[in-house]
Amino acid sequence: MINVQNITKTYKGKKTLQKVSLEIEGIYGLLGPNGAGKTTLMRVLAGLISVDEGKIIVENDDLHSTDLKTIRNGIGYLPQDFDLYPKATVYDCLNHIALLKGIADSQLRKERITTVLEQVNLVDAKKQKVSKLSGGMRKRLGIAQVFLTNPSILIIDEPTSGLDILERIRFRNLLRELSKDKTIIISSHIVEDVEFLCTKLGIIKEGSVLAEGTPEEIAKSSDGFVWSIQIHENELSETFKLYTVIDIQQRGFNILDVRVLSKNKPSNATPLNATLIDGYLSIINGWR
Numbered sequence: 001m002i003n004v005q006n007i008t009k010t011y012k013g014k015k016t017l018q019k020v021s022l023e024i025e026g027i028y029g030l031l032g033p034n035g036a037g038k039t040t041l042m043r044v045l046a047g048l049i050s051v052d053e054g055k056i057i058v059e060n061d062d063l064h065s066t067d068l069k070t071i072r073n074g075i076g077y078l079p080q081d082f083d084l085y086p087k088a089t090v091y092d093c094l095n096h097i098a099l100l101k102g103i104a105d106s107q108l109r110k111e112r113i114t115t116v117l118e119q120v121n122l123v124d125a126k127k128q129k130v131s132k133l134s135g136g137m138r139k140r141l142g143i144a145q146v147f148l149t150n151p152s153i154l155i156i157d158e159p160t161s162g163l164d165i166l167e168r169i170r171f172r173n174l175l176r177e178l179s180k181d182k183t184i185i186i187s188s189h190i191v192e193d194v195e196f197l198c199t200k201l202g203i204i205k206e207g208s209v210l211a212e213g214t215p216e217e218i219a220k221s222s223d224g225f226v227w228s229i230q231i232h233e234n235e236l237s238e239t240f241k242l243y244t245v246i247d248i249q250q251r252g253f254n255i256l257d258v259r260v261l262s263k264n265k266p267s268n269a270t271p272l273n274a275t276l277i278d279g280y281l282s283i284i285n286g287w288r
């Protein structure tokens, strides 16, 4: 469990994080629109930037601390854009990073590299040049280098950005497998990713936490706000003005079924069951 208490961070007079408090456990997803403060919060959690106020208490099996330096050593952080050595092979790249991370003993280094290559399913690619890897393989190599020191907490910023659909699914499955004995924190604005992966979510907007709960609890935030309406396609732009449009399906010639969010029941609307994306948008709209 990572207990984040009243964290405030200011950049150039602007409060990027405002009294952020979270109880992080399991596979935790930070969800929020662009510029919400997700990356800043992850950098704070990884011990990379200082805060103006507040504290972080880490209570894991092998890490009990409020000291940022101790926390930093027990945490693996994978930023959204990370640079690896493009001309090196996968193995040499990991070997070099292991040295930088202080694994001086060559036998131990070899063992750790073999283990992490197996964990992320890159054994067959160990002789490939980093520059020749696909986006998904690069992400897996990113995780592998973080795992060299076997951290109990893993922080990954936008884990699936830039990946095609198959790579996204593969990478999500990998994270799920790896999460068995670790706390994993991911940030995303792709609701589908966190829905699949996360046991708990924090919704953040303009530096403030708007809600925290399981995906089911977040989905429930839109109970009573989700509707299906049938419209003529000429009415579409008006519908966009009146409601938050979630989905559009062609029903017949010129006729559309539209899934919308609205606090009040639109005329001739049928209520629908709430999903995570409905709940997320209701919270972002400030309705809950």
Ligand SMILES: Nc1ncnc2c1ncn2[C@@H]1O[C@H](COP(=O)(O)OP(=O)(O)OP(=O)(O)O)[C@@H](O)[C@H]1O
Pocket: 011, 012, 016, 032, 033, 034, 035, 036, 037, 038, 039, 040, 041, 189
């Ligand atoms: N080093 C910095 N100096 C000044 N302002 C910063 C700095 N880092 C972040 N910010 C500002 O803080 C706000 C939050 O940025 P942050 O990158 O944390 O958001 P985010 O939720 O991760 O967004 P995205 O989803 O687009 O990556 C933005 O307005 C950004 O411009």
